[in-house]
Amino acid sequence: MMFNAGATVSLGEDWPDLRDAVAKICARYPGAYWRRLEDEHAYPTQFIRELTEAGFLAALIPEPYGGGGLPLRAAAVILETVNRHGCSASQGHAQMYIMGTVLRHGSEEQKRAFLPAIAAGTLRLQAFGVTEPTTGSDTTRLKTRAVRAGAHYIITGQKVWTSRALHSDLMLLLARTTPVEQCRRKTDGLSVFMVDIRESAGHGLEIRPLQTMFNHNTTEIFFDGLKVPACNLVGEEGKGFSYILDGLNAERTMVASEAVGDGRYFIDIAVRYANQRVVFDRSIGRNQGVQFPLARAFAELEAADMMARRAAALFDACKPCGADANLAKLLASEACWHAAEAAMQTFGGFGFSREYDVERKWRECRIYQVAPISTNLILSHVAQHVLGMERSY
Numbered sequence: 001m002m003f004n005a006g007a008t009v010s011l012g013e014d015w016p017d018l019r020d021a022v023a024k025i026c027a028r029y030p031g032a033y034w035r036r037l038e039d040e041h042a043y044p045t046q047f048i049r050e051l052t053e054a055g056f057l058a059a060l061i062p063e064p065y066g067g068g069g070l071p072l073r074a075a076a077v078i079l080e081t082v083n084r085h086g087c088s089a090s091q092g093h094a095q096m097y098i099m100g101t102v103l104r105h106g107s108e109e110q111k112r113a114f115l116p117a118i119a120a121g122t123l124r125l126q127a128f129g130v131t132e133p134t135t136g137s138d139t140t141r142l143k144t145r146a147v148r149a150g151a152h153y154i155i156t157g158q159k160v161w162t163s164r165a166l167h168s169d170l171m172l173l174l175a176r177t178t179p180v181e182q183c184r185r186k187t188d189g190l191s192v193f194m195v196d197i198r199e200s201a202g203h204g205l206e207i208r209p210l211q212t213m214f215n216h217n218t219t220e221i222f223f224d225g226l227k228v229p230a231c232n233l234v235g236e237e238g239k240g241f242s243y244i245l246d247g248l249n250a251e252r253t254m255v256a257s258e259a260v261g262d263g264r265y266f267i268d269i270a271v272r273y274a275n276q277r278v279v280f281d282r283s284i285g286r287n288q289g290v291q292f293p294l295a296r297a298f299a300e301l302e303a304a305d306m307m308a309r310r311a312a313a314l315f316d317a318c319k320p321c322g323a324d325a326n327l328a329k330l331l332a333s334e335a336c337w338h339a340a341e342a343a344m345q346t347f348g349g350f351g352f353s354r355e356y357d358v359e360r361k362w363r364e365c366r367i368y369q370v371a372p373i374s375t376n377l378i379l380s381h382v383a384q385h386v387l388g389m390e391r392s393y
């Protein structure tokens with residue numbers, strides 16, 4: 001790991017005002033709200049609207065464009081707090097990191113067109129189309145093509161797992177503009193587009209919802225000759241992969257904090273339950289067999305939190321943070337899962353009862369080990385880029 005001077009890591013409950021304000025909103029959305037949404041396969045429109053109106057989802061948009069102008073660490077605290085209070089940050093988090101691609105690589109015209117409206121909540125940018133059904137983690141092999149035709153690009157192909165596309169006005173799309181055989185490197189020839197879902201649906205763009213083991217509002221998307229104005233190309237043609245990459249470090253760092261938030265939620269509810277539930281004339285929490293898995297998961301969460309803070313500090317100091325962001329996501333995803341398992345076991349049979357919300361959160365948090373990047377791919381990255389070992393694939 002590189003030593004990076006100039007990045008400061010805060011300790012303890014940093015951004016306390018933000019934590020308080022987010023917690024107040026979350027208190028209005030108890031478990032019953034999330035269970036009802038799950039029954040109806042519905043999106044938490046009202047919850048996301050409240051977070052937007054309070055300015056939380058625009059935390060990373062600079063003040064001149066109407067946002068909060070806060071650092072990545074503050075955004076991570078917002079998402080952590082949402083999950084810590086039993087709500088679901090993943091339903092709105094994408095806006096925070098997707099807009100970074102426009103901010104860092106878009107033209108001034110694009111920034112003015114999109115960012116103030118996103119900050120005001122009149123435009124929703126919640127969909128990020130990268131993954132494809134036949135190529136998966138091998139992103140540079142993606143097959144969706146964008147071919148220039150005068151003032152437009154014509155887009156043909158398919159995406160899968162494009163979450164929130166039915167609840168978003170815009171989608172940031174990664175497509176190939178130059179066939180890989182004609183590129184010097186396979187990472188060349190990919191481009192990023194801002195697709196206006198409202199104008200496109202039914203005109204070469206079809207979105208179909210996918211049913212999953214938790215309520216995530218994810219979709220598959222079919223592009224059949226969709227015309228996207230050339231002015232919606234973000235940055236330079238062919239450089240999209242590198243634009244996406246620097247957004248991914250922000251995404252992984254924020255997702256790590258979300259996982260820490262979920263993990264702390266599990267510890268909070270399991271400790272409370274263990275101290276109250278009496279079996280064999282004593283609280284189950286008096287048994288070391290109940291205490292130890294919770295104490296161990298707590299320790300893992302504290303360590304993961306420190307790594308997430310380090311990744312955010314490096315990102316905010318504009319230092320390289322790829323390894324740190326990946327490690328934070330890896331550690332947090334596993335710490336959270338261990339907390340989820342410990343909580344399920346602590347609740348015994350009641351863990352299976354929907355009204356306790358443990359099983360819902362348990363299903364929700366399994367995703368961190370797979371998306372936005374799976375554990376194996378992080379380990380491969382660390383082996384190759386941090387440890388200097390041979391690329392394994």
Ligand SMILES: Cc1cc2nc3c(=O)[nH]c(=O)nc-3n(C[C@H](O)[C@H](O)[C@H](O)COP(=O)(O)OP(=O)(O)OC[C@H]3O[C@@H](n4cnc5c(N)ncnc54)[C@H](O)[C@@H]3O)c2cc1C
Pocket residue numbers: 127128129130131135136137138160161162163164212216218367370371372373374375376377380392393
């Ligand atoms: C609920 C949900 C929401 C999502 N939201 C989005 C979204 O909004 N936008 C988007 O673009 N994508 C999204 N994704 C996609 C997600 O990023 C991918 O599922 C993830 O990156 C893994 O890709 P894959 O599913 O194709 O798995 P694959 O690439 O097929 O991998 C399957 C398994 O094989 C392992 N594997 C593959 N190659 C190797 C290797 N070389 N060495 C070791 N192990 C390997 C992987 O680690 C994994 O465990 C979402 C996925 C889910 C499930």
